[in-house]
């Protein structure tokens with residue numbers, strides 16, 4: 001996740017001397033938009049270039065801008081000992097921070113067909129899917145059904161429970177990351193089912209978007225995440 005460091009200078013009255021002001025430098029990490037690992041048009045015809053560009057440059061960027069703003073406000077509120085503002089900022093941090101986390105995962109979950117997008121998982125992740133869901137096709141059907149049934153906006157995930165070492169399918173509302181469903185859950189792949197992810201191309205037919213997204217799924221990346229989290233399987 002891209003980070004940059006913003007130096008903030010806080011001027012505080014020195015409690016221990018009469019010689020004026022003490023300047024204290026602190027660093028606040030802020031976030032910036034990660035580059036996509038492919039061109040905007042590279043996922044066509046499954047997802048149009050127009051959707052990808054708007055989704056990345058406008059939607060993801062807006063989450064990052066608002067996340068950074070909320071973090072700066074939080075920093076100020078903590079410095080001032082303003083407990084009420086610290087609490088008030090939590091929903092903006094969850095929503096916009098979650099938006100940044102989820103979209104950063106989503107871009108890596110996709111790949112152009114020419115670069116292996118849609119090729120089924122092999123080795124350990126392939127075996128784990130077969131043993132947890134019966135087959136890859138059964139997993140896809142389950143994720144498509146849960147993604148289509150999700151009311152409003154949200155995400156459908158293939159996750160790994162790092163304690164039980166089991167794969168599971170979960171949905172989260174709004175921009176909640178998978179970890180909000182359990183501290184031991186790690187996303188193997190996530191699908192954005194917000195209307196902004198498909199409406200320009202698929203209108204209201206979310207099931208068609210879900211059907212086509214598997215043609216550009218980056219199972220190679222998903223396998224790498226799985227093997228890192230679950231090296232003994």
Ligand SMILES: [Fe+2]
Pocket residue numbers: 055059103192194196197
């Ligand atoms: Fe999105």
